[in-house]
Amino acid sequence: MPALPPHANGRPPSARRLAGMLGALALLAPAALTGCASQQSSDTLVVFAAASLTQAFPRIAQGFEKDHPGVTVKFSFDGSSSLVDQLAGGADADVFASADQVTMQRAVDQKLVTSTPRVFATNVLVLITPPDNPGHITGLNASLAGRRLVVCAPQVPCGDATLKLARLDGVTLKPVSQTTNVTDVVGAVTTGEADAGVVYTTDATAAGSKVRTIAIPHSDQVVNRYPIATVAGSSRPGEAQAFVDYVTSPAGRAVLSSYGFGAP
Amino acid sequence: MSRTPDTAVPLWLLVPASAALALVAVPLIGLMVRVPWARIPQLLATPAAQDALWLSLRTCAASTVLSLTLGLPLAVVLSRLTGHWAVMVRTISVLPMVLPPVVAGLVLLITLGRRGVLGQYLSVWGVDIGFTTAAVVIAQTFVSMPYLVITVEGALRSTDRALEVVAATLGARPTMVLRRVTLPLVGPAILGGTTVAFARALGEFGATLTFAGSLQGTTRTLPLQIYLQRETDTNQALALSVVLIAVASVLMVAPTLVTRRSR
Structure with missing residues (x-):
């Protein structure tokens, strides 16, 4: 360890400063946490979607937001299994779109989704x-x-x-x-x-x-089917269902097909 | 707790210290509660798990030896550098510590991969590193060696140079001074750095996956097997994680016992 530099009043200031910094951090931490939570306002819809939908879904969301003024769609893209793990861990989401039916069934079995999953796209x-x-x-x-x-x-x-x-x-x-x-x-x-x-x-x-x-x-x-469902415990079930309906509508399908997805 | 009053830690320090311990220990306790203990023997009996464990031990042993043979000389040289050179060399040496593992893997791929900056020439000579066990060892060494270098260099800088000067004035050549004086002085740091490097290599995931790929028995180390297992059954992934933690704990504690005995 290097020697501490001599201080003007002869006392090393580090301990007091450290305690002060710790105190400040302790005060800031809860504020930062609640800050994140409060951003999740009631008109924000959180969609958990399989990584392969990373490009198609934001385009679909643009159309959905136009049809539903005031609603903002946010996405979390990840592997379908990771998303199920996150849902099981209590993640705050409203809609779940899986890249396959087996993974969606895991969500159904754990009662993480409410509606009966609907197939909205296929892939070969x-x-x-x-x-x-x-x-x-x-x-x-x-x-x-x-x-x-x-x-x-x-x-x-x-x-x-x-x-x-x-x-x-x-x-x-x-x-x-x-x-x-x-x-x-x-x-x-x-x-x-x-x-x-x-x-x-x-x-x-x-x-x-x-x-x-x-x-x-x-x-x-050997066709891969993509199911979508609303998440149990969603605080915005109406909007969640509306998003599911929009994805399965002709408008949603048109976007999906432009990215290479097949019709269900 | 120490009984000598002047060396006792300030009591208030116990509050953040306990919080720090809890931050690490609580998730560990959570893991222990959730793990399907009964399934661990059955899981360990699968060829996939055994291959992964064996591969992890082999590659980590190799990467640790590589880290020692290359990292130790680098640490010694680095500790003698001063000014801009020291800053530059140290920054480069520890860069892998700040790189996200996936980036580390990508960097290795675009350098040593088949169409990489160096790899394209190696490929002409028939040397293809990608998707081989050698790629795993390179990835592990790349991310773990900085821990050894920084630990040993730090220790070397705080040693008393006077001892080396005395040895030199007594006629010892530089290599002799290094072997008999310098290295023994920082022995514990070398052991500690090696242990940390090994542990980092054992947990290595992102760089391996990106650079070496994932194939049972060849490149799928224990962390990669855990990641794959999670796709089908999170509980099985947790059970395998316990195995990884157990292996790591044994290997981390062993050097401590060795040093204690030698004292």
Whole structure:
């Protein structure tokens, strides 16, 4: 420890100053906490949505806010399972949109959502490669042998779907990495770290020219369905239901389809 | 509590100290209450958990050795630098401590990845680091070595240089002074720094996931397995966390016992 600098009056001021700072902090902390809580006014709708909806949902919210003046929609995007954990932990949310039905069922089983979940979008799997396709991949077939393939882990929805689709097509996949979310698969391919990846068609749409997309046979038989429901204990159940209705309306579907989502 | 009055801590200090302890201990107690203890043996018997545990121990041992062999010399050199050089080198050395782990992983990826600044040349030579166990060790070393460097450097700066000067005047060459005088003086700091570096490597998650990927037995360490387990069952993830905490506790306490015995 360095020696304390000599003080003008000969007394080291650190202890008193420290106590003062601690006291100030103790006074400030509750104020800061309540400050956060009071921002959550009654006309703010909090929507917990799967990470794959990060781009589509704010666009939908724009239309919803126009139809419902005075209501502001706020989002928390995360993996569907994380969101269920947060809801179970008492997170303040009004609407929950999951990327798959299994995870939504977990929320239903724990009585975290009130309404019967409604499917509002679908998604299918595609194969992506870097734009120059350095591994010369031709599809979900033997061309993947010895190449670096990245897929989602079977424990998560996209990985489960990948496994089912590979079985349907009679292919055994030998991935170099099984990621927990589809974003990591996209990242591995766009950086050129992987030769190919299996992702949702919406992810391929979002990645644009950074990837080359190859359709997978029978992908229409392994369809991923997105359910949405109002959250139990929402202090704004009316607005929450209105948002669910808007997402499933033609206006909501039009936005979703522009991002590559299929109709329910 | 000490009985000598002049060294006793001021009583008011106990209030913030207890709050600090509670901040860490209360969530730990929460974990212990919620964990499905009965399921831990069954969970540990799964190949996925065993592979993850074994991989974590192997990679952390490797990254700790790497941190020691590279970080210790860096700490010694750093402790002798002065002025702008010292500030610059120290800032660079500890930078990984402030980087969010995901950023650390991305930085490694764009540098050592197949199309990275250096990686593209390595790739030509047939060296592909991405998605290998080596990538895990590199990620762990990148984030954990600064803890060793900063601990040892701090200790070296507060040692009495006079002892080294005496050894030198008695004719000892620099390497001899380093081995016989400097390093033994900061022995406890080296042990402490190594322990912290190991612990940091054991808990490493974000950089590993981003840079090395996640494959059972190759790159999926215990924290990555816990993260994956949570996707299906939060309770199982908690149970595996207890295993991680147990391993970490044993490895953190062991050096303390060793030093106590040697005293």
